[in-house]
Amino acid sequence: MNLPRIVIAGLSGGSGKTLVSLGVVRALARAGLAVKPCKKGPDYIDAWWLALAAGHPTTNLDPYFLGADMLRSLFWTQCGLAGGQGQPAGQSSGGARVQDAPCGFSLLSRPGPFDMAVIEGNRGLFDGRDLSGSCSTAELARILGAPVVVVMDCTKMTRTAAAIVSGLRHFEQGVRIAGVILNRTAGPRHRTVLRETIEHYTDVPVLGVLPKLTDNPIPERHMGLVSGMEHEECVAGLDRVADIMADHVDLHRLREVAASAPAQRQPIADLWSLLPGADHTAPAPSAQRDVEPQAVHHARPRIGYVHDAALWFYYEENLLALRHAGADLVRLSLLDDALWPDLDGLYLGGGFPETLAARLAANRPALDRLRGLSDAGLPIYAECGGFMVLGRSIVMDGTEHPMANIFPVRTVFHPKPQGLGYVDATAVRDNPFHPVGAPFRGHEFHYSRCVPCDTPTAEGTAEPDCASSGPATLPVCALLLTAQSGHVTGMGEGRDGLLHNNTLAAYTHIFAPAVPHWAPAMVRAARGFRSGRPA
Structure with a gap:
């Protein structure tokens, strides 16, 4: 069982991995590929944008919530490749696409088929909950057997970038750094120096070099990206990011990296049949959509x-x-x-x-x-x-x-x-x-x-009076x-x-x-x- 797949990770939060993930997913979807978006969770907002970019709901994958076997089962189930449910890419599975629903949200009655999965990481690649990096993006990549593409903020950096890539490459066994995308580069000379030093000192290919953007096409708020439901230009923003990726990232090589992901053993059953309380008398998947308010089952x-x-x-x-x-x-x-x-x-x-x-x-x-x-x-x-x-x-x-x-x-x-x-x-x-x-x-x-x-x-306001000694039960x-x-x-x-x-x-x-x-x-x-x- 196999599906081309990559993890797009960052050196830290704010490195640009979300923008790159959105642009790559959108560019591939515009090229006609069925892309399964995933997000190293927990996350709602980035996941919403990824779904809008792909035209398919996002699956959240979090090693804190699920062990390795269940994570793999969830991933392959939602990719339509668990328990014998897989179909060749290009055949309809009866699932609604995201853009068919108001506010860009929909559920697939049966997931897939997909040509490729793009998994956006969380924070820095190796950042986890403890000294060993448990629940990190790197751990998720190992569990799924997915090659990692790292987005690097190269602001005011040249040769040091090669040292960082070398360190990433050798830091943890079982994590394959299959490429880097250099972000926020200053100009042609800066880009040339970065590319040459990384490719001279390491065996990690540079898959893209992005310029500094004068503005963010996708606005942010205190919890991350702004919801597209508040942003009238959300689709135009995604298309702009996709244009940037198409101009500055080698999408063909990126797909080759994804295709290099090794095959994994197919789960014997999809995730839902493994969970207690599943209703095995439920209607066929084609009927499992939201019912009309007046409908009666x-x-x-x-x-x-x-x-x-x-x-x-x-x-x-x-x-x-x-x-x-x-x-x-x-x-x-x-x-x-x-x-x-x-x-x-x-x-x-x-x-x-x-x-x-x-x-x-x-x-x-x-x-x-x-x-x-x-x-x-x-x-x-x-x-x-x-x-x-x-x-x-x-x-x-x-x-x-x-x-x-x-x-x-x-x-x-x-x-x-x-x-x-x-x-x-x-x-x-x-x-x-x-x-x-x-x-x-x-x-x-x-x-x-x-x-x-x-x-x-407090007098004259609805705010609580923190200085008051009154009861608060x-x-x-x-x-x-x-x-x-x-x-x-x-x-x-x-x-x-x-x-x-x-x-x-x-x-x-x-x-x-x-x-x-x-x-x-x-x-x-x-x-x-x-x-x-x-x-």
């Missing part, structure tokens, strides 16, 4: 997921896991006045609700609908931005925006991250989604802080978090997950293949609600 519970410009952080694998556990999915929005169908469950992902807080607050019928569904016992699972919408209000720049008021907390935004990193979580209260005592892994990244509504506010939480990297707080002091009836809302994001109990539990809860029995 009596045998399968209907779970809605809000996907709009406010909430759109969803791992494709989370939605696929719900489908494979037996649910039909319905895409919904909190930003319009469209009626919702009868639901058996609801999933609210993360996003940037703070950027549309005034608009969300103005749509009182939608927020009241959320409160009514929660009060009625509908199973609702909310992550980060979704949790913020379920609180009493969002406070942004001193202005308070009323939300659904399911939980007696406000989420107050700060200039710096209030929670960032991987977590190990354990459920400590009964809930429909996570068994008590069952550990699972997740991550968080948020600039807001959860503030109980009994916290006093956080509601009892369902989850306990242990920080594995970064600065992790949850809702405070390592606690996370507020409960109301069958609604669980937390800052923690999960990745369904790493939390195999989650999707079957949510579908069971939805079936219970549908039948009128307690979930």
